[in-house]
Amino acid sequence: MLLRATLLRLATMSVTLVGAAVVVFFVIRVVPGNPIAMMLPPGATEDDIARLTAHYGLDKSIIEQFGIWLGGVFRGDFGTSISLRQPVMPLVLGRLPATLELAIFALVIAVVIGGALALTGVRYRATRTETAIDVANGVGLSIPDFLWALILIVLFGVLMPVFHISGRISPSLDLPFVTQFYVFESILRLRFDLWWDLLKHMFMPALALAIPLAAIISQLLKQSLKETMHLDYVTLSRTKGYGENHVIISEALPNAVLPTLTLIGVQFTFLIGGTVIIERLFSYEGLGNMAIDAVINRDLPLIQGIVIVFALLFTVINLVVDMTYALLNPRLRHA
Amino acid sequence: MKQVSRRTVLKGTAAAMAISAFAGPALAQGIEELVIAYNVNLPSWDPTVGPSAVNPTIQGIYQSVFDQFILQQPDLSPAPGLLTEWGWNDDKTKVMMKVREGVTWHDGSPFTAEDVAWSLTRAADEKTGNPIQFIWSTLGNIKAEGNMVTADVTRFEPTIFKWMYFLTGYVLPKAYYEKVGADGFEAAPIGTGPYMVDKFERNAFVRLKANPNYWGGKPEFESVTIKFVTDSASRVAEIESGNAHVTLEMPYEEYDRLKGGNGIMGTAAPISDIGMIFLNDIDVMLDPNVRKAAAMSIDKKLIIDRLLSGYGVPIDTLQTPEYIAYDSSIKVPYDPEKAKKLLGASGYSPENPVKFKIQTTRGFKPKDYEIIQAIAGLWRKIGIEAEIEVYEIAKHYELRAADQLAPAAFYNWGNSVGDPTTSTGFAMFGPSPHSVWDGQDLIDMIGPLWGEADEDKRIAGWKDVDRYIAENALVIPLLQYVQPILHIEGVKVTPHASGSLLPHLMTRAK
Numbered sequence A: 001m002l003l004r005a006t007l008l009r010l011a012t013m014s015v016t017l018v019g020a021a022v023v024v025f026f027v028i029r030v031v032p033g034n035p036i037a038m039m040l041p042p043g044a045t046e047d048d049i050a051r052l053t054a055h056y057g058l059d060k061s062i063i064e065q066f067g068i069w070l071g072g073v074f075r076g077d078f079g080t081s082i083s084l085r086q087p088v089m090p091l092v093l094g095r096l097p098a099t100l101e102l103a104i105f106a107l108v109i110a111v112v113i114g115g116a117l118a119l120t121g122v123r124y125r126a127t128r129t130e131t132a133i134d135v136a137n138g139v140g141l142s143i144p145d146f147l148w149a150l151i152l153i154v155l156f157g158v159l160m161p162v163f164h165i166s167g168r169i170s171p172s173l174d175l176p177f178v179t180q181f182y183v184f185e186s187i188l189r190l191r192f193d194l195w196w197d198l199l200k201h202m203f204m205p206a207l208a209l210a211i212p213l214a215a216i217i218s219q220l221l222k223q224s225l226k227e228t229m230h231l232d233y234v235t236l237s238r239t240k241g242y243g244e245n246h247v248i249i250s251e252a253l254p255n256a257v258l259p260t261l262t263l264i265g266v267q268f269t270f271l272i273g274g275t276v277i278i279e280r281l282f283s284y285e286g287l288g289n290m291a292i293d294a295v296i297n298r299d300l301p302l303i304q305g306i307v308i309v310f311a312l313l314f315t316v317i318n319l320v321v322d323m324t325y326a327l328l329n330p331r332l333r334h335a
Numbered sequence B: 001m002k003q004v005s006r007r008t009v010l011k012g013t014a015a016a017m018a019i020s021a022f023a024g025p026a027l028a029q030g031i032e033e034l035v036i037a038y039n040v041n042l043p044s045w046d047p048t049v050g051p052s053a054v055n056p057t058i059q060g061i062y063q064s065v066f067d068q069f070i071l072q073q074p075d076l077s078p079a080p081g082l083l084t085e086w087g088w089n090d091d092k093t094k095v096m097m098k099v100r101e102g103v104t105w106h107d108g109s110p111f112t113a114e115d116v117a118w119s120l121t122r123a124a125d126e127k128t129g130n131p132i133q134f135i136w137s138t139l140g141n142i143k144a145e146g147n148m149v150t151a152d153v154t155r156f157e158p159t160i161f162k163w164m165y166f167l168t169g170y171v172l173p174k175a176y177y178e179k180v181g182a183d184g185f186e187a188a189p190i191g192t193g194p195y196m197v198d199k200f201e202r203n204a205f206v207r208l209k210a211n212p213n214y215w216g217g218k219p220e221f222e223s224v225t226i227k228f229v230t231d232s233a234s235r236v237a238e239i240e241s242g243n244a245h246v247t248l249e250m251p252y253e254e255y256d257r258l259k260g261g262n263g264i265m266g267t268a269a270p271i272s273d274i275g276m277i278f279l280n281d282i283d284v285m286l287d288p289n290v291r292k293a294a295a296m297s298i299d300k301k302l303i304i305d306r307l308l309s310g311y312g313v314p315i316d317t318l319q320t321p322e323y324i325a326y327d328s329s330i331k332v333p334y335d336p337e338k339a340k341k342l343l344g345a346s347g348y349s350p351e352n353p354v355k356f357k358i359q360t361t362r363g364f365k366p367k368d369y370e371i372i373q374a375i376a377g378l379w380r381k382i383g384i385e386a387e388i389e390v391y392e393i394a395k396h397y398e399l400r401a402a403d404q405l406a407p408a409a410f411y412n413w414g415n416s417v418g419d420p421t422t423s424t425g426f427a428m429f430g431p432s433p434h435s436v437w438d439g440q441d442l443i444d445m446i447g448p449l450w451g452e453a454d455e456d457k458r459i460a461g462w463k464d465v466d467r468y469i470a471e472n473a474l475v476i477p478l479l480q481y482v483q484p485i486l487h488i489e490g491v492k493v494t495p496h497a498s499g500s501l502l503p504h505l506m507t508r509a510k
Helices: A002-030 A035-039 A046-055 A062-074 A088-123 A128-142 A145-159 A182-188 A192-229 A232-239 A244-281 A287-296 A300-328 B006-023 B056-065 B113-124 B174-187 B232-240 B252-258 B288-296 B300-307 B336-345 B368-382 B393-401 B424-428 B440-449 B455-472
Strands: B033-038 B083-088 B094-099 B139-145 B148-153 B195-201 B205-210 B223-228 B246-248 B264-279 B354-360 B384-390 B408-414 B475-488 B491-493 B506-508
Touching: A002 A062, A002 A300, A035 A046, A062 A300, A088 A128, A088 A182, A088 A192, A088 A244, A088 A287, A088 A300, A128 A192, A145 A192, A145 A244, A145 B232, A182 A192, A192 A244, A232 A244, A244 A287, A244 A300, A287 A300, B033 B232, B056 B195, B056 B205, B056 B223, B094 B113, B113 B139, B113 B148, B113 B174, B232 B246, B232 B252, B232 B475, B252 B264, B252 B475, B264 B368, B288 B336, B288 B384, B288 B455, B300 B368, B300 B475, B336 B368, B354 B368, B368 B384, B368 B408, B393 B408, B424 B440, B424 B455, B440 B455, B475 B491
Parallel strands: B033 B223, B033 B246, B354 B384, B354 B408
Antiparallel strands: B083 B094, B094 B148, B139 B148, B195 B205, B205 B223, B246 B475, B264 B408, B264 B475, B491 B506
16 A cells, blocks of 8 residues: 555656646746846847857747757756856756755754753643743744844854854865765764864754744644643553653653654755755855855756756655655554 | 843853954964955856856956956056067057066966967857957957967957956966866866965865965965855854955945954945946937936935945946046036926926836845935936836846836946946947947947047047936936955955955055
8 A cells, every 4th residue: 555655656756846847947937037148248249149049059949948958857968057067967966965964954953952842841831941932932933044044143153153154164174075965974984073064064054944943843742742641541651650751752752743743844845945045144055055046147957957856855855754654653554 | 940140141241252352353463374255156267258257256266366368457457467568560450469478377387378379269269158259359360479479450449458357358278278178177277377276165165375486476375265155144244253354245334333343454445336327218218308307316425325324436427437538527416406497398397297117126236226216216306206116137137138128227337447338338339239228329429439449539539428428318327336345454455446356465464
């Protein structure tokens, strides 16, 4: 049953990706802005514009351009970036690990903070501690991530300059990396000096992304836990004499966590989307930062490549979340 | 519950201030590696092809690594560079260039006249994709002999030597480029410039090291890291925290807040960028009374003082004082009463206003939208009702190329070469895709100036054009921009009027 559902999801994924490809291709050509006009300085003539337009194949009809592009995609060729003058896919895949590392780190922070707040809130329910946690959740949710970024920059970048404000790694450090997964690789190579430097660069953008998500996780998990705490089997545990901490963590949490897991999966895709602005603010060399440059430069092939990779990422995450949920929830597994 | 006492708060604040002071930019004296928080990314290392070749904000990085044919000094005037002498023959059918001797490329190989000839030939070749190919192709049959380079003038272009210190006017290494190819050059670029590329992380930073053999003398800082920090708030934080020694292009309010305090100094000098309003000769803009009223009802000084904290120079022509054809006698007075009368003569008044659309970007240049809002307010008082439409800069380019701008459209025009052809010329010559003013009278005035070989006559001709434009209000020049640069007090920064931030012009403050 699970296999059938997975195959169905894979088919849906393919349709989604093709749909995303079609939409992005046509939409970015309807959006105002001519990359050729932006490339040429004062003094260019109509002939110059025509020459460069033909050079980039933008003189063909949109349908022809789409056909050429789609043909290339099937051969694994996503075209050449207009602004960077390099093949699109190596550029995009080169930046993807940075964004993934940032998003995963942010997710870990969000889960740790959100989980801790929820458990504390339930442990000390109906006290000032719970009220304080509710207020903190409210603040975390009501301030958007980009504003958190600015607050963190002032706090930990300027007033107490503990973390780095921009970039992914200090320019003075050697980069013995083979892959673009710097954090992963620095641990494998036991280069903790690099790892520490990476962490100091990644902490603020990750925390900015994590705070709103932590608040959401905290709220939902706390609510689920509170509901579970009233169930008979939990009451039974209490009557057996188990302590409150044991009851919450060992008895209530495994059941209460399921809706939160689904939420984390869905929110992770939003979190990846959020990296676009956050990477820009922290000059973090990920895919989001590259996406903004591509849009500013009206770099059509690069925008298309980035969108396709983002779409693929979102669908894969959704698939993984669904499968994980099915595996964890026996009722769904046998449905 | 533990109470937080006043003493605890004070202790915490003192600790934070101590950390801040320790890590702050006051530690400037012993800079080993100069760090610059730059406002743009560097997409590509070839300064002669692709979109980055015509992006003025990137030229400062290129000029750190590559030399241009001719050196441009901070006041925009030319000086000997890789070419020590240059000029035309008497009948201006040939150009001659004398190449500097004793210069080496970053890989140690000698720089020769062959490199100059090859760079010029390559730039003129359509196939290389040089966006200024139409200028370089005015030279043909380019030959190197000894330390001399000669070329035939295929079409006389009076500004050809000015382009040699302008966009794409760079000399690249012939032998090295042919050996490694375009990709190899992109991966390991070399030039003859003051700095050599040590390490480059796209979208992140470039680390430069001083060229010990630089013909202009080894630059002061042995190592320079240029971090690409595109967000202005982050750039401010970089210098405030001491992570960077120099940064540029921040809001003027932030500039005022930071300069002169905590070891941070400021430099704000006029650059070659101007803010202007294109007028399209359609609809109500065909009425000279409307145009003149619109021009003379703008209090430029007030706008600069109120919106740009006083950082800007009001201008009345498309030439700034640093440009060669600047004529200080060309003035458009601020006279709202006269503007009212002019509108009245055409039947308009505050009660019966003339209506048109004005387009503007929002956030592309400092306070661009707010400036247009203020202008619309000033216009409203005299009988002009302007509807503001916000668009992206890419849309502006597209509309301008298609001659479809609204009757009025705000724009920023850069002209670091300082020649009237690249300011008034392309902005106001109807057949140019960059102009939306198509009046035949102006076309007739400008036409003969393109190929004018007599330099004095040419410049005088452009001054006449500027006067005619001002008298008839064919465009509304507003202001010359001022570039804010923040730096720690241990570094002396020499601003360049082109707007390029050049590390080799930075020294340790004595």
